[in-house]
Amino acid sequence: MTIDVLADRKNLPREPRELNRLMFVKLMPLLIIAYILSFLDRTNIALAKHQLDIDLGISAAAYGLGAGLFFLTYALSEVPSNLIMHKVGARFWIARIMVTWGLISAAMAFVQGETSFYVLRLLLGIAEAGLFPGVMLYLTYWFNREQRARATGYFLLGVCFANIIGGPVGAALMRMDGMLGWHGWQWMFLLEGLPAVAFAWVVWRKLPDRPSKAPWLSAEEARGIEQRIAAEAEEGAGAGGHSIKQCLTPQILLAIFVYFCHQITIYTVIFFLPSIIGRYGDMSTMSVGLLTSLPWIAAALGAVLLPRFATTPKRARSLLITGLLTMALGLAIASVSGPVFSLLGFCLSAVMFFVVQSIIFLYPASRLKGVALAGGLGFVNACGLLGGFVGPSVMGLIEMSTGDAMNGLKVIALVLVVAAVAALRLRQGQESKREHGSVVQQARSST
Incomplete structure (x- = not known):
């Protein structure tokens, strides 16, 4: 009888936390x-x-x-x-x-x-x-x-x-x-x-x-995961979420704008950080490479430690805005400081690089489903990648015209502040429905 009880326990579905792990x-x-x-x-x-x-x-x-x-x-x-x-x-x-x-x-x-x-x-x-x-x-x-x-x-x-x-x-x-x-x-x-x-x-x-x-999942566990995901998608996207036209709604375009500003920063740092560090003094190529890796170590720590706190729409938006402003502050510090504090500024900014990126994609995913979700995520990323063109190009032009790459960092810091202001208007799908329901309820109450 003990053996039967143990066998039954072994076949029980795992808890959600265990399944996520x-x-x-x-x-x-x-x-x-x-x-x-x-x-x-x-x-x-x-x-x-x-x-x-x-x-x-x-x-x-x-x-x-x-x-x-x-x-x-x-x-x-x-x-x-x-x-x-x-x-x-x-x-x-x-x-x-x-x-x-x-x-x-x-x-x-x-x-x-x-x-x-x-x-x-x-x-x-x-x-x-x-x-x-x-x-x-x-x-x-x-x-x-x-x-x-x-x-x-x-x-x-x-x-x-x-x-x-x-x-x-x-x-x-x-x-x-x-x-x-x-x-x-x-x-x-x-x-x-x-x-x-x-x-x-x-x-x-x-x-x-x-x-x-x-x-490695039982049929019951797999079915439960897919049903929860489907119910969440239905709640967020609603009846119109299947249409590819949903990729051009104001909220999706706003998410694209924020992501575009973010990608300007990422690719500017990727392409210009080694040359900026190389100007700190007479250093070997290996020394420049090692110093260049420090902001990316900071970025890795941020990616591991911080996105887990974006568990609700309100927390996600707060973390997104905080991340954009922190990136702007880090670049501003880097643009006006000596070598040590400049590198620390880059590290501060980098902590939030992939925190911001991981949250941005929650917004289109909360409003689209099916074919529209597949196309929408590709569309958001494709538009964001234009930042890979714009950021380094603008940075190069500013450096050429002013003789100082740090002036380009100041401009990009300002762009990130604009992105943070725009992010105040971002809403995940279920948030908009709740806000709309609250407005309707208040209107009914007032009448």
């Missing part, structure tokens, strides 16, 4: 590693810039154009990629994304000049498109709003880790220069591209499309 353990390591590989392959051309000029005659202007072409095709392909993933499933589509971007990134080793450089950067943007919004969509299949910001924060650790390890790993691979008659940059592209292809097999084997496909 299990889903984090089973899903997030796979997604984080995929994003690390993605960012390494996206940004490793920065290390090869000088050698591409020497070995192939690819000028600074041609390099800049090639770097930007990636974002162009990436942004244009975001929505179609997400719509396809919604139809064919996350496991197949994320694995496909990894195989194609890995092969194309490895093929950068065979660049012969400007034309082949441009073509491969365009193809890399198409191949990699859909990973980030695809994962944002995928997380809506598993986690409710209370847990989704935390899950997104963990996923964004991939950017932090890639920026921390990318420089040392790339530099080590570049030292293989001359081996088997290849240049160091060729080895770097090849050996950083192929791991994505290999890891795609792991994703194919281990990443379930939905809770109902997870072998």
